[in-house]
Amino acid sequence: MRVGLQCALSDAGVDATQLNSQRQVSIAIVAIPEEGGRNVPLNLCLILDQSGSMEGRAISTVKQAAQRILERLSPGDRISIVTFNHKAKVLVPNQVIDDLSNLRIPLHQLEAAGGTSIDEGLRVGIEELAKGKKDAVSQVFLLTDGENEHGDNDRCLKLAQLATGYNLTLNTFGFGDAWNQNVLEKLADAGGGTLSFIEQPDQATSEFSRLFDRIQSVSLTNAHLILSLTPGARLAELKPIAQVAPDTIELPIDQDGNQITVRLGDLMVDSSRVVLANLYVGQLPEGKQTIASVQIRYDDPALGQEGLLSEQFPIEVSALSVFQPAPNPDVQNQILALAKYRQTQIAEAKLQQGDRSGAATMLQTAAKTALQMGDQGAATVLQNSATQIQAGQELSEGDRKKTRIVSKTTLQSNES
Numbered sequence: 001m002r003v004g005l006q007c008a009l010s011d012a013g014v015d016a017t018q019l020n021s022q023r024q025v026s027i028a029i030v031a032i033p034e035e036g037g038r039n040v041p042l043n044l045c046l047i048l049d050q051s052g053s054m055e056g057r058a059i060s061t062v063k064q065a066a067q068r069i070l071e072r073l074s075p076g077d078r079i080s081i082v083t084f085n086h087k088a089k090v091l092v093p094n095q096v097i098d099d100l101s102n103l104r105i106p107l108h109q110l111e112a113a114g115g116t117s118i119d120e121g122l123r124v125g126i127e128e129l130a131k132g133k134k135d136a137v138s139q140v141f142l143l144t145d146g147e148n149e150h151g152d153n154d155r156c157l158k159l160a161q162l163a164t165g166y167n168l169t170l171n172t173f174g175f176g177d178a179w180n181q182n183v184l185e186k187l188a189d190a191g192g193g194t195l196s197f198i199e200q201p202d203q204a205t206s207e208f209s210r211l212f213d214r215i216q217s218v219s220l221t222n223a224h225l226i227l228s229l230t231p232g233a234r235l236a237e238l239k240p241i242a243q244v245a246p247d248t249i250e251l252p253i254d255q256d257g258n259q260i261t262v263r264l265g266d267l268m269v270d271s272s273r274v275v276l277a278n279l280y281v282g283q284l285p286e287g288k289q290t291i292a293s294v295q296i297r298y299d300d301p302a303l304g305q306e307g308l309l310s311e312q313f314p315i316e317v318s319a320l321s322v323f324q325p326a327p328n329p330d331v332q333n334q335i336l337a338l339a340k341y342r343q344t345q346i347a348e349a350k351l352q353q354g355d356r357s358g359a360a361t362m363l364q365t366a367a368k369t370a371l372q373m374g375d376q377g378a379a380t381v382l383q384n385s386a387t388q389i390q391a392g393q394e395l396s397e398g399d400r401k402k403t404r405i406v407s408k409t410t411l412q413s414n415e416s
Contacts, residue, residue, distance in 0.1 A: 001219050001303075003267065003296045003310040004032045010331045012316075015323035016286045022236075023279050025315055026331045027227075027294055028245075028272040029264065031219040040219055040302045043078040043136035044069070045094070047125040048110070049144040049175070051085040055112035057201045058175065062143060063107055065204040069141075069212055070104070073097045078132040081107065084121030085114030086150040094131040117151035118144055118183070122159045122170075130166050135304045137218045137266070138168045141208065142187070143198075145175040153183050160190040167222045167299065169193045169266055171211055175204070177397035181404050189249050192265030197405045199398055214246070220267040222306070223298040225275060229258040232282035233291045244334045245274035248341040248408045267298065276334055284319035291317055336373040340366050344382065344407035351389070360389040366407065378406035 010024040046066055050059065066081070073079060074097070081092035081103075091106050122142065129138055140163065148156065163170050170191025172184040175198045188195040194214070196207045227241075235241070235255070241262055243249045254261045264273055281291050296310040347362035363386035370379035385395055385403045395403070 001034060001300050002032050003220065003223075003298060004030045005294060005296065005310060005313045006272075007294055007313055007315050008328050008331050009315070009317060010335065011325055011327050013318045013320050013323055013326060014281060014284060016284060016319040016321045017323075019283050021281045023281060023291075023317065024331060024335055025277040025279055025292065026328075026334055027225065027275045027277065029223065029225070029267055029275070029296055030272040031267040031269045033219065033269055039074075041076045041078065041136045042073065042215065043094075043129060043132040043138040044073070044215075045080045045082060045125045045129040045138075045140050047082045047084065047121045047140060047142040048091075049085075049116060049118075049121070049146065050083045050110055050112050050114070051116040051146060052113050053116075053146050053178070054175075058145060059110065059112040061201040061204045062175070063110055065208040066107055067104065068205050069208055070100055070107075072209075072212060078136060079103065080125070080128040080132070082121055082125040082128055083110060084117055084124070085112075086117050086120075087114075088117070088120040088124040090124060090128055094128050096132075115150045116144065116146045116148060118142075118148040119151040119153075119155040119159060122156060122187075126159060126163050126166070126168060129168055133166060133168060135301045137215065137221060137301060138166075139215045139218075140168060140170045140191070140193070141173065141211070142170060142184075143173040143175055144179055144184070146178050147180050148183060153180070156183060157186055157190055160187045163191050164263065164265070169215075169218075169221075171196070171215075173198055173204075173207060174401060175201075177401065179401075181401050185404065185408075192263070194247055195405070195408070197401050199402070214268065214271065215266075217268040217270045218266040219269050219302070220298045220300055221265070223264040223267050223273075223296055225260075225262040225264055226295045226297060227260040227262070227277060228293045228295075229260070229279075230291055231258070232284070233258075234280050235260060236278035236280065239278075241275060241277045242338050243273065243275050244337045246271055246409065248337055251275065264296075274334060276331075276338055281317065284317070286319050286321055288316050288318050290314045333373050336369050340369045340373070340375070340378065340382075341407045343369060344403060348404070351395075356389050356392075360386045363389070363403070370406075375406075381406045
């Protein structure tokens with residue numbers, strides 16, 4: 001297994017007569033399988049909310065969704081199941097898949113009762129998942145329908161950061177309308193995973209399956225982007241690097257002089273992880289000039305090897321005395337994806353401050369941005385939210401959550 005790298009500039013040319021030029025660098029990273037390579041076993045932990053609010057159809061459909069995931073696991077994969085209400089327990093200890101009937105019984109007997117302590121579920125789940133992480137792709141599916149009433153949200157975030165240190169990926173599922181979108185989004189972002197919204201109980205199986213499809217394609221883990229800038233090039237000061245696919249996430253950076261390191265997490269074989277870096281370049285002499293280089297550090301669990309390095313990829317611009325703009329349409333679309341996310345964030349902040357007019361205007365702007373990039377589903381959701389606010393209506397919890405989700409990703413066709 002090796003890393004595939006593809007870099008592109010928002011415009012491959014710069015004006016040689018200008019003192020400074022701004023360019024966005026798109027970096028697409030994917031795992032490339034090699035002939036004869038072996039499959040990497042999956043180490044999956046389901047952390048399921050069994051609090052009293054999950055009683056009835058909710059707990060029933062979640063058990064069905066979990067059962068479907070168990071049936072899709074392959075020989076050699078590992079599974080563990082942790083449940084939580086105001087305390088957590090191990091329902092299925094970490095084990096290699098053998099006899100599914102032994103796993104169905106405790107899952108079938110699961111009942112809803114008690115309060116909610118997400119951090120306890122997360123703590124026990126991480127401990128259980130870590131037992132099987134050697135030479136495997138380790139993933140958490142954390143599902144909850146409520147607030148962390150008996151827990152500590154700051155502790156949740158620290159546990160998510162701890163999970164990434166163990167090379168464990170944390171995915172979160174918000175079930176229904178009452179979960180805290182800020183907490184679950186921060187957990188997924190910090191844990192290198194994805195936030196999913198299960199609006200209706202009958203969507204649980206499809207949402208679990210959709211994310212399971214993605215994690216099955218993970219082949220390389222613990223990837224870090226290493227961006228080295230040449231003299232005269234610098235990062236933008238505010239939010240300089242963000243991921244724009246498969247989800248939009250503002251990425252924290254670690255900078256040492258002209259070298260910037262960013263943790264990316266898992267790499268998939270059929271879907272690129274795309275990162276945008278916002279650079280400023282000083283005046284350059286005419287001709288082709290290297291302004292930076294890119295390299296990926298990663299682990300290959302199939303080989304049991306850590307800290308592998310890809311080849312270095314130079315990023316070059318052409319400095320022209322007679323410059324005509326030639327924007328790259330793919331990179332422009334990625335810039336729009338990031339703008340859609342940031343515009344929605346601003347709208348949410350304005351709404352919290354009581355500036356309803358400003359929030360509606362910014363959501364309309366985000367809707368137009370979504371249309372520019374061909375994301376009709378997001379445009380519809382964002383415009384509907386703007387219209388409700390303009391009409392003096394309060395957004396339902398479901399509308400708020402869907403607005404947040406469409407700002408980060410592209411809606412599936414059955415969700416729009």
